Amino acid sequence: MKTKGSKSTSPATSLPKCPTGIQGLDEITGGGFPRGRPTLICGSAGCGKTLLAAEFLVRGAAQFGEPGVLMAFEETETELKANVASLGFDLDGLVRRKKIVIDYVHIEPSEIQESGDYDLEGLFVRLNHAIDSIGAKRVVLDTLEALFSSLANEAILRAELRRLFRWLKVKGVTAVITAERGREQLTRHGLEEYVSDCVILLDHRVNDQIATRHLRVVKYRGARHGTNEFPFLISNEGISVLPITSLGLNHKISSARIATGIPRLDSMLGGRGFFRGSSILLTGTPGTGKTIVAANFAQAAALRGERVLFFSFEESPNQIIRNMHSIGLRLEPLVKRDLLRFHSARPSLYGLEMHLATMFKEIATFKPAVVIVDPITSLMDAGTDSESKGMVTRLIDYLKGGQVTSLFTSLTQGGHSLQQSEMAMSSLMDSWLLLQDFEGNGERNRVLYVLKARGMAHSNQIREFLISDRGIDLVDAYIGPSGVLTGSARAAQNSLEKAAVLATQQEAARRKRELERKREAIERQINGLRSDYESETMELRRVDEQVGTQTLTLTTERAASGRLRQADAKVPASTRGSSRNGKNGRIHR
Secondary structure (H helix, E strand, O other): OEEEOOEEEOOOOOOOEEOOOOEOHHHHOOOOEEOOOEEEEEEOOOOOHHHHHHHHHHHHHHHOOOOEEEEEOOOOHHHHHHHHHOOOOOHHHHHHOOOEEEEEOOOOHHHOOOOOOOOOHHHHHHHHHHHHHHOOOEEEEEOHHHHHOOOOOHHHHHHHHHHHHHHHHHHOOEEEEEEEOOOOOOOOOOOHHHHOOEEEEEEEEEEOOEEEEEEEEEEEOOOOOOOOEEEEEEEOOEEEEOOHHHOOOOOOOOOOEEOOOOHHHHHHOOOOOEEOOOEEEEEEOOOOOHHHHHHHHHHHHHHOOOOEEEEEOOOOHHHHHHHHHOOOOOOHHHHHOOOEEEEEOOHHHOOHHHHHHHHHHHHHHHOOOEEEEEOHHHHHHHOOHHHHHHHHHHHHHHHHHOOOEEEEEEEOOOOOOOOOOOOOOHHHOOEEEEEEEEEEOOEEEEEEEEEEEOOOOOOOOOEEEEEEOOEEEEEEOEEEOOEEEOHHHHHHHHHHHHHHHHHHHHHHHHHHHHHHHHHHHHHHHHHHHHHHHHHHHHHHHHHHHHHHHHHHHHHHHHHHHHHHOOOOOOOOHHHHHHHHHOOOOOOOO
16 A cells, blocks of 8 residues: 555556457457446347347357356247357357357246236246356346336336346356337336446447447446447457557558559659558549559559459459550459459448448458558548548558558549548558649640658659550659640640750850861961971071081181191191200290
8 A cells, every 4th residue: 555645545456357259349348348247238129239248148158168148038049049140150059069058038928917026036046047057157138128028016126127136246147138228218227227337338320321330338337448439340250349449559660661563653752662561542533543553553562472452442353454454454363363352342332330341351361461442532421521530540550550551542522722632531641642633735634742751751743644555654744934834735845945955956066066177277277387387497407507517618718728828837846846845945036
């Protein structure tokens, strides 16, 4: 025990629970019905009270090893076995193996005459014997109104009801009692909901000619529980309740990327495509090519060896396969190899919950890596906006929980803002692509945007979306002062730009040729000047040689002339020697 201020606190203890085994119901109730206590299931005719109680009993015996007793006041054992068999449960086999005891109590109001006091002692004896015969842990009473329908004494009736619920608690069995809904209160007698520890209200309503069943936990003593109203479905596999609140945002994530089948679209998404396990929304007006993009995405995944489940609500599988031939996609081999599976149904076939349950069943059976829903907006007429968004939320969370990549196409109406989705569900999606028509020059052309791609770099530019017999191609749209040009306007603009480039190239070539001519003229001038220079240099060298020759000749002639005039007399060698030595000689002045 801990004390904080004036208040004392103790560790919280959880109430023992008895799991129902019903998908979603255990999540809403936090583990199931209160163990060893009575639970009341009330509702109008046709809402599924008996089936829910019977499934609680069957799953207890088959899955949790808890035998049960079903005491019926309206339907015989044969009728109950046949009705439960529609859910896929072998009630007859459980009865033969002594896992379940069915006790039909026939009550005919016309044969009952109320006189004096009466009690339920005979019912207690009969029920006690059935429980002890197989060691039952679960008990179902269906329904109390048949037992008290002809008895008018309210005081005795209330007293016996209280005694019945106390007896069930003392017996230690987990009991489920079904009751018809009253006009101004949950049950006709207005007492069962007060003495029950858990009260579940079922409702079967019709909106816009579409029937939907709903479940709400009105009361649960000693335990926290979901208080909202949740739609539920009765199918051939039992009852399923998948509330939004039971699916937390704790699913695993992956950093792996998968290609879209359109190379340039992958380039717009950082070159690698979408994250595996992410949810993708593809919106566009009619005729913009949403199904074609989805088919490319499906083919790319199947060619990687991944299974693809394609839900179509507008076209049959054969029609989709035939139409994809026009763009070069061959889907038949992928279907034959069981890599691609189609599931087509009209949205008006049944309500949202049945569609959702069918999709869950197909996904659980096929175990795909990629799921395509084309278009998700076709289902929106089957419910209100909140119901539709709730359905999409549950589907997305279910797929993300299994690391399944999902692509949803959504039909938008012309004239709406680019950032407006018809379902207002874009916030649920990890990536959002938009296909749009551009009208001009007497034609309509398609463009593609990447409005959102969580966690990855992506292009913010417009690409023109072209569809041909060779498939899909994304080309750069012309964006200039006059706006975005697509189609023939883009082609004309490209022609103008090419012509301008060609003219520029021709002008550049002309100038290059002119410059070459000038260069050649300059080279010729340089060569002429160089030739003149060399000529003058050679002339100067010749003159120098002539001058040298003349000088040498003149010098020689002068020397010869001097000798002729005896200007230079030869001196005897002896004289030159005496004079040089300074002996035996004199110098005459």
